[in-house]
Amino acid sequence: MKILVPVKRVVDYNVKVRVKADGSGVETANVKMSMNPFDEIAVEEAVRLKEKGVAEEVVVVSMGVSQCQETIRTALAMGGDRGILVETDDELEPLAVAKMLKGLAEKESPDMVILGKQAIDDDANQTGQMFAALMGWGQGTFASEVDIQDGSIQVTREIDGGAETVKLKLPAVVTTDLRLNEPRYAKLPNIMKAKKKQLDTLSPADLGVDTTPRLKTVKVAEPPKRQGGIKVADVAELVDKLKNEAKVI
């Protein structure tokens, strides 16, 4: 089977993000960028399926600026076979990404698309679901276990209060949660091998997708600074404050 793994280039999880002075977004100039950690888990799972002989080919896809090539190369160094970059300087929203994935899925005919449940920059948690809906495929989101069977796939999902196991017909979409696996490091010799792997570049127009944002960012702000605590005299005062100041009871 063929697996398609979409990966996103995001601000590295170790970086303390800062909001731009004009409130238009977060600072990304000269900031360390990496693969979205949930997508790393997706790449790892796909590569493991390949190593088990379940998958024949792992195709890694990214969308965005030309530097997304680096992110794809990282995935190829982890064991992906080839890459596709849909290059654009536009800001991409989940719907546009899902539409472009649809275009790619129609070209590539994968049996499975596995991607992170969300990206750590916008935390949207939408792309996988939108893409599955556009394709009319089944979706196993928040996967903590994936088991391929004959023509179908069993996905254990992390849900509130426990786990749910669903069985999906292939082709299907899986989005990864943290417990699915522990991604490997890019081994040094594989970094060199990745350089020689095929990496094609397309444009959104090639896929017939209009990426114009449907949303407008009004303002981006830092979370409010944590205020110091206060001491209350008695329970009555506490209840009063919870009721009238904090308005939580």
Added chain:
Amino acid sequence: MNSPIVNRRDLDFLLYELLDTERLTERERYAEHSRETFDAAIETAHRVAVDYLQPHNRKADLNEPTFDGDKVSTIPEVKEALDVYCDTGLLAAGQDFERGGMQLPATVAQTCTAITKGANVGTFAYVGLTVAATNLILAHGSDEQIQRYTPYMLSGRFFGTMCLTEPQAGSSLGDLRTRAVPQDDGSYRIRGNKVFISGGDHELAENIVHMVLARTPDAPAGVRGISLFIVPKYLVNDDGSLGPRNDVKLAGLIHKMGYRGTTSTMLNFGENDECTGYLVGQPGDGLKCMFHMMNEARIGVGLGAVMLGYGGYLHSLAYARERRQGRAPGEKDPATPQRLLVEHADVRRMLLAQKSYVEGGLALGLYGARLVDDERTHPDAAARANATRQLALLTPVIKSWPSDYCLRANDLAIQILGGYGYTREYPVEQYFRDNRLNPIHEGTHGIQAQDLLGRKVRQEGGTAFDTMVATMRATVDEVNHDGPGSLAGEAEALARALEALEETTRALRAVGETGDTERYLANASDYLDMFGHIVIAWLWLRQAATAAAAQPASDDDRAFYQGKLAACRYFMNVELPKIHHLAALLRRGEDTPLNTDPDWL
């Protein structure tokens, strides 16, 4: 509690803005590389460091290896981390593609190892020694020896050691006594005792390949009689499997101040007269072989010292930004909130000193690694020869200056944390203890000073020295001397220091020419100190010029470049003037130590 190992922004600045490492990809050997592959390798090193090495740094310090008379035990995290390190290919990072390496430039390979040292120098040492031993066999071993040992060393199945020191021969290597007697089959019987052998015994790899210096029976006295031997813990069969146990016995472990994760051993070779060794290179060439590898090993020591200093700097900086203590001088109102430590000028002084030492030291180490790359791969023969000369001259400085000043940085980090810094709850005291080894091993501070003044400065009639001074002077002329971003004051300070260096060196060489070598070298350590400070000042001026010309991409970036300018100013105003005192004492031939009778002490 973990703190950042290095400022990645600084690393990028040094590698790509100051040293233009990307241009190395124009060279044939690195043609398949790009900044992308360099960064990917550094990223892998950093992740292995953070995920596997750093977490047990303290635990390994508190739980030294033990010896039950039969086997050495280490905490399990050490082997786990080393297995991951080898598996990711970091051990072979700089080796040829054909040997399974990544063929990284020395500049990038040294960056990768520096990061792992910063995370856990005690665990790193095992693989560091293995790389050194492997390089020794690759450079001087026979094809048969290369085949028998190096593939397994590069994969991490075998580890390596360097066995030089003996109880009576430390700095005085020429006095070593281990004997090697030729056998009919071409091998040698080794007999002798070695001490302070790091990684000399353990169960972390299947086998240990000792590189042993010893004397053949008819060898002349002194260094010319020393030969190099491979002495494996287990003999290795033709198919790579292990043969019988060799007669190398662990006599005991040494209990150290720092670097406690690394076994330091006393080894007995040939207690039963059954220790087999194999000659590497020609008889009598042992030290020559060893020193061929020394430049890189010494850059490694210097960078290790830098990284321990760097860790302390970043930890004390984070602490100073969080910890509130005291009020502004003159503020008498106890109701006002306390100030952050970093708001006190005296604390900023200690942070600036650390910053100027560790970032200056990192620039020096990476510059040295770049010279290794230029020596090996520069397309122009004259440039290669120049790199060789410059590297030879600077190696004692690259090893010693960080070992001295980044240890001082650790001292300041402890000071900033105060009583907490003195406890084992914070990492800064361990950085200090670990770093205290660096002025001692791989040639002590004093030995490096003698190497610099006794040999390197005088080599080829002083060509390397003159070239180095000319290189530094060119920077003085190149930097911006007026208008905004002017570095005229800093450049002037370096120019004056260079004059003092030339004058002092001339005066000393006149003493040397009288043949009174003892007098010539009596203050060699001060000369090393002076020389090192000037080279660091030069690298700070270059960093400042780069920072002043840069276009900051954000507020953080602007602050980063301002930090470079401030550290340069600090070094030029506060540190560099110290060389004029050293110059004066060197020029007058300060002779108190020379003339002090040992009985008076």
